[in-house]
Structure formats: C-alpha cells, structure tokens
Amino acid sequence: MPRQIPRIDIPQTDLWTTLFDRKEKPFPDSQVIYQDPYSNRHYTYATLKLTTQKFGSGLRTSLSFKKGDVLTLFARNSIDYPAIVWGAHWAGGVVSPANPGYGVRELAHHLRDSGTGVLVTEGGLLGVALQACRQVGIEKSRVLVVGEGEGGDGDGVRGWVEIMEGEVRGERERLDAGRDLGFLVYSSGTTGLPKGVMLTHRNVVSDLFMVNSNEGQILGWKDDRVLSVLPFYHIYGLQCLVHFPAYAGVTTLVMPSFDLKKFCEIIQNHKITYTFVAPPVVLHLAKSPIVSNYDLSSLRMITSGAAPLTKELIHAVHDRLGTEVKQAYGLSETSPVTHMQRKWNKGLGSNGPALPNQICKFMSPDGHEVPPGKEGELWISGPNVFLGYHNNPEATAACKTPDGFFKTGDIGYEDEDGNMYITDRVKELIKYKGFQVAPAELEGILASHEMVADVAVIGVEDLERASEVPLACVVLREGVEGSEEVEREIARWIAERAANHKRLRGGVVFIQEVPKSASGKILRRVLKEEMKKKFKVKAKL
Structure with a gap:
C-alpha cells in the first residue's frame, strides 16, 4: 500500500482570490514583493494587486477579452510578468507562457495549438512575435508590449500600460476553481513535441499550498530575500518564484535570464539568502572559478529541481560556500512540485518526502506496486494533478489511469523514511x-x-x-x-x-x-x- 502522506487544508478558490482576497496575511500591503535589481522599480503587494485589476479591466474593455480566452506571454522574466498573469486571471482568462527562445515556427505552433487571443511580448521579441501572429491570423491590435519604455511600435502595437488608463471597470470574473483552467503550459519536449498541459486553478492553488507547507516554514518575509532566475514561462519558476513570493510576502529580486557573474553580483550586493535553481547553476557554484570573486556568504540555502543532483555535488557546494543545497521534484503535469526536502542533509541526495495531499506509489512494468527500496515507475494522484493534455486525448489516456493516477515516466524508489530517489526516465x-x-x-x-x-x-x-x-x-x-x-x-x-x-x-x-x-x-x-x-x-x- 502507498505510504500515508500528511494532509493540509486547501481553499477551493481560484488563484487571484487566493492571493488577493485573503482574510488575513502576515505581511503589510507595503511589503515589496518583486524588485528589479538593476533599477529602483518594484511592486509592493498593494501596487501589485491594483495593477492586476487595472490590466484585467483593460483587457476586457480594450480587447473584449472574456472568460476562457487565452493570453500568451512571450517574454523573459521581469517584475511585470506576475501582474500580467493575474490581470488575465482577473478577467477570467487562461495564461499560456511561451519560451522566449522560440523561433517563428515554434511560437506559431504554440499560438495555434493554444488558441491564443492576446499576445504579450517584449520589444526585443516583437519581430518574431509579429511574424508568428501573421502565420496564425492574430491581428496587431491584439499584441501588447511590455518592458523598457512600455510603448508599442507605433504601427498598431500598443504597450501594455496603454490599456490600463482610467479606473478599474466592472467586477472580477467568477471562476470555478476545479473546472476552469488557470494555465496552459507546454512540456519541455525532451522526448518529443511539447504538449499543452491543462492546469486548473485548483491544481495550481493546491500545489502552492503544498509548497508553502514546506517552504513557508523555512522562509520569512522579514528576513529573507530570494533571487529569481528560473524562467517564469516554466512551471517550476512560475509556481516557486511568481506565485509563492506573493503568497508568502518574501521579497524577490528578478533576473531576466541567467548570467553567472550577475547572479553572483546580485547575491553579494543584495544579501540574497535563498534561491530556487536548476542543476546547471549548482554545477557552476561548485566548480566555476568565477564564484571565488564574490562574497556569497549570505546565501544560506538553495533548492534545486528539474534533474537529480549527486551527493558529491551537494557536498562540493557546501564545502565551498557553506550553502545548503536541498532538492525538489515535480513535473508540469503536477503543477509542479510533488516532493521536497526540508533539511539538506536529511535524505541527502534524495528529493525528500512527498508533499501533503497526494498518493504516490512505485509500479513495476507489469503494473504491480513495488515495496520500499525497490525501483519502479512513479505514479501520483492528488489535487495538483493536471486535467489532461490540450487537444490530445490519446496522450492523456496513455498517462492517466481510470482511478486518477498520473504515470510520470520517471523511475525511482522510496527509502524507509519516505525520501524519494529518482534514478532515470523510462524512455531514457x-x-x-x-x-x-x-x-x-x-x-x-x-x-x-x-x-x-x-x-x-x-x-x-x-x-x-x-x-x-x-x-x-x-x-x-x-x-x-x-x-x-x-x-x-x-x-x-x-x-x-x-x-x-x-x-x-x-x-x-x-x-x-x-x-x-x-x-x-x-x-x-x-x-x-x-x-x-x-x-x-x-x-x-
């Protein structure tokens, strides 16, 4: 039988309501949530909430954006990114983040497959965006630009701030958290073409509370400062560095993309205490000579996800910097985090135990559950498990069982303490x-x-x-x-x-x-x- 996993209370509300209609929160409205490390621009909780309302209202009145419409966000990380996401939710829309590294063909596929009605991009990506829009029939008037100057191209493309003029009009769209989609994210495509992963508001809110049950015990809004470098278009960055800071009230400094020197400079100059990363960053911190040029002593902890780390690499970073490195595990289809260490040296080298409100089991190729210590394919059931693949019922049926388990395709095992170790992908x-x-x-x-x-x-x-x-x-x-x-x-x-x-x-x-x-x-x-x-x-x- 699957191991018993603790349960927590999760509100049955959509994401905007969860974040901004809270009855109580531990931090003040004046708390800075997102900060640009290269300028003085920032969002407090109060200005963030108001901006989401004004942008959502602008989408509705200027672009006739309505419940169920899809907004694709094709841009690098910025402090404006979260407000755009939740502004679309305020208006009842679905957000589909797109990889800013896409070329025209890839973006056109994303726009067509998702059924995008509005595209938000940045100036440096506008050329690719407009070419892709022409291919799929999206008019210029439905393209908005975010970033420096925040103005359009003067030829039918507007800046996103231009649709926010005036007062907030109307009421927020009411949503069914269990049925209405919050996000349409696309899998990384490591084993084939990317598939659209349909995540309801309930999926995302559930996982947010699951993550907070762990990270909320570690991070404090008064003392910690998080460095945000994971791409926001990816569900790992979206959940841990967009949603979580707004819920926990932790100040987050946002980098547009990873650069090792700038990464180290920001940690040193802003006394960063915590960051979520992928394994390549951990490898840099362990081995790059560049790291020795900076004082990273404020960085007390790192959470790494997306691929396994070895004990040797974790020890290398700890020996060099004194920084604790713990691991987490998740997938786009699970919103994403399912397992997370709380202490770096408890279950060292593992992904830690399962987060609350899930059932996790390891299955043999012939469909039988294997005992602890024996390898099998990880199957997961819980409120964080996705609705299905967009326009792809065959792929959905292939990975979801009739009783609601998602077959992850990852091979691993669980030790006697419930810590999970992933050893590889089935197809790899x-x-x-x-x-x-x-x-x-x-x-x-x-x-x-x-x-x-x-x-x-x-x-x-x-x-x-x-x-x-x-x-x-x-x-x-x-x-x-x-x-x-x-x-x-x-x-x-x-x-x-x-x-x-x-x-x-x-x-x-x-x-x-x-x-x-x-x-x-x-x-x-x-x-x-x-x-x-x-x-x-x-x-x-």
Missing part, C-alpha cells in the same frame, strides 16, 4: 544486452571528476554488439585539453565506480556545451542527433 534508460543503464547515475559519477565541467550520457547503437551502449559527452573544465589520454582517464573513472554493464562502451567525446532546456533538463534527443552527424560509434572497451 539505456538497454545494454538486457541490462538497464541509467544515464543520470553515470552523469553523477562523471560530474565528480575534477576534469569534468559538465556531462551528458546518451545511448547509441553499437552494430558490432547489436546493442545500445553508453556514450559520454563531456565538457572539460577550463584549461583541460581533450586527448585520448583524457578519454581513457574518464572511461577508467566509470569502470572503477560502476558495474561492468555500465561502462562507457560507446566511448567519450568532448563537446563545448550540453544542450539543455531552460529548466535544466538535458535534451538527449538533440544530443543524439548531433552525435549521429559527427561521430560513428566504435567499440572502445
């Missing part, structure tokens, strides 16, 4: 002569080598063996030159630390950068295509 397991090899395990071992700055392991076909074999794609540390001797050293490192079937029989290749999604997940299919073009696999071991 390398099958070598009947043995299963988890790329994440080998990556963790390789990342601990002093010559390795970053690494990804993929499976490639070895015709001589008639089997898949592991190939390590390695980014070497600065100052280390790739050579056959270094290849042999890296292969030896694995051979001495892993079972015989996990050896790097596909070899070692040196690359400049590991391709990753914005959330930090390795894009293995992209890497496989690159390797097919550049290399022929040889049996080396």
Whole structure:
C-alpha cells in the first residue's frame, strides 16, 4: 500500500482570490514583493494587486477579452510578468507562457495549438512575435508590449500600460476553481513535441499550498530575500518564484535570464539568502572559478529541481560556500512540485518526502506496486494533478489511469523514511544486452571528476554488439585539453565506480556545451542527433 502522506487544508478558490482576497496575511500591503535589481522599480503587494485589476479591466474593455480566452506571454522574466498573469486571471482568462527562445515556427505552433487571443511580448521579441501572429491570423491590435519604455511600435502595437488608463471597470470574473483552467503550459519536449498541459486553478492553488507547507516554514518575509532566475514561462519558476513570493510576502529580486557573474553580483550586493535553481547553476557554484570573486556568504540555502543532483555535488557546494543545497521534484503535469526536502542533509541526495495531499506509489512494468527500496515507475494522484493534455486525448489516456493516477515516466524508489530517489526516465534508460543503464547515475559519477565541467550520457547503437551502449559527452573544465589520454582517464573513472554493464562502451567525446532546456533538463534527443552527424560509434572497451 502507498505510504500515508500528511494532509493540509486547501481553499477551493481560484488563484487571484487566493492571493488577493485573503482574510488575513502576515505581511503589510507595503511589503515589496518583486524588485528589479538593476533599477529602483518594484511592486509592493498593494501596487501589485491594483495593477492586476487595472490590466484585467483593460483587457476586457480594450480587447473584449472574456472568460476562457487565452493570453500568451512571450517574454523573459521581469517584475511585470506576475501582474500580467493575474490581470488575465482577473478577467477570467487562461495564461499560456511561451519560451522566449522560440523561433517563428515554434511560437506559431504554440499560438495555434493554444488558441491564443492576446499576445504579450517584449520589444526585443516583437519581430518574431509579429511574424508568428501573421502565420496564425492574430491581428496587431491584439499584441501588447511590455518592458523598457512600455510603448508599442507605433504601427498598431500598443504597450501594455496603454490599456490600463482610467479606473478599474466592472467586477472580477467568477471562476470555478476545479473546472476552469488557470494555465496552459507546454512540456519541455525532451522526448518529443511539447504538449499543452491543462492546469486548473485548483491544481495550481493546491500545489502552492503544498509548497508553502514546506517552504513557508523555512522562509520569512522579514528576513529573507530570494533571487529569481528560473524562467517564469516554466512551471517550476512560475509556481516557486511568481506565485509563492506573493503568497508568502518574501521579497524577490528578478533576473531576466541567467548570467553567472550577475547572479553572483546580485547575491553579494543584495544579501540574497535563498534561491530556487536548476542543476546547471549548482554545477557552476561548485566548480566555476568565477564564484571565488564574490562574497556569497549570505546565501544560506538553495533548492534545486528539474534533474537529480549527486551527493558529491551537494557536498562540493557546501564545502565551498557553506550553502545548503536541498532538492525538489515535480513535473508540469503536477503543477509542479510533488516532493521536497526540508533539511539538506536529511535524505541527502534524495528529493525528500512527498508533499501533503497526494498518493504516490512505485509500479513495476507489469503494473504491480513495488515495496520500499525497490525501483519502479512513479505514479501520483492528488489535487495538483493536471486535467489532461490540450487537444490530445490519446496522450492523456496513455498517462492517466481510470482511478486518477498520473504515470510520470520517471523511475525511482522510496527509502524507509519516505525520501524519494529518482534514478532515470523510462524512455531514457539505456538497454545494454538486457541490462538497464541509467544515464543520470553515470552523469553523477562523471560530474565528480575534477576534469569534468559538465556531462551528458546518451545511448547509441553499437552494430558490432547489436546493442545500445553508453556514450559520454563531456565538457572539460577550463584549461583541460581533450586527448585520448583524457578519454581513457574518464572511461577508467566509470569502470572503477560502476558495474561492468555500465561502462562507457560507446566511448567519450568532448563537446563545448550540453544542450539543455531552460529548466535544466538535458535534451538527449538533440544530443543524439548531433552525435549521429559527427561521430560513428566504435567499440572502445
């Protein structure tokens, strides 16, 4: 039977009501919630609430935006991002965040698939946005610009502030939290084309309260300052760095995108105490020489998610900076966070125990639940589990059981204390002569080598063996030159630390950068295509 998980009370309200119609909150209306680290611009709780109301009213009166309409937000992180999201919710709309790295083709697919009615973008992305809009038939008058100057292009495109002139008109749209969508987010597409994930207001509010049950005990609005660098278009950043700060009242400094030097500067200059990141940032903090140029002593804790971290990497950051690194786990389909450590050294290397109000179990390939300590596919049921994939009932049916469990596709196990360890993705397991090899395990071992700055392991076909074999794609540390001797050293490192079937029989290749999604997940299919073009696999071991 699944382990008993604690339960908490969760309001049956939509997100805007949950955040802004609260009967009580511990912090004052004057508390700064979002701050631009490069200027004096900021939003207090009070100005944030008013801006959402004025923008929502403007959407309704200027663009005839109504309940159920979709607003796509195609922009980098900014302190204006949250107000736009909740302004759309105030008017009853659905928000669909889009990756600002999209090209015209990708954005056009997103707009078409989501049924977007209004697009909000920034000046630097306006060219791509307008081309995509032309392809799908969205008029210029329904495109708004946010950012510096906050004005349009003078040719039919307005700044988002232009529709907020005047008083708030009308009342907030009433929503059914359990049925009405709050977000249409798109999965990262690591194993195929991105799919639209339908999240109701109940899904998102439930997960917000689940996260707060853990992080609300760690962070305080009076003493802590959070650095926001995860992309807001991704559900991890959206939940933990957009919704959570507004609920908890914690001041959050917002970076438009990750830059290691600026990241360190902001921590040093603004005495940042906490941040949510993806594993590549943890790797930088452990190994980059740049970090030594800054005083990061205020940074007491980091939460990392999106991919597993090894114990060695966690210890490396703690030894170097004194910063505690704990882990969390989640997926777009679970709104997203399902598991989270509270203390970094309790269940070290795990994702911690399950957050409240869920049922989690690990299943064998033949559909039977496995006992603690044994690996299986993680299945999850709870109020945070998504409604389904947009316009894709086949994909929904394939991953959701009739009794409401979501098949995550992740392989892992639970220890005797309830801490969860994810070992790999079902579709990413390398099958070598009947043995299963988890790329994440080998990556963790390789990342601990002093010559390795970053690494990804993929499976490639070895015709001589008639089997898949592991190939390590390695980014070497600065100052280390790739050579056959270094290849042999890296292969030896694995051979001495892993079972015989996990050896790097596909070899070692040196690359400049590991391709990753914005959330930090390795894009293995992209890497496989690159390797097919550049290399022929040889049996080396």
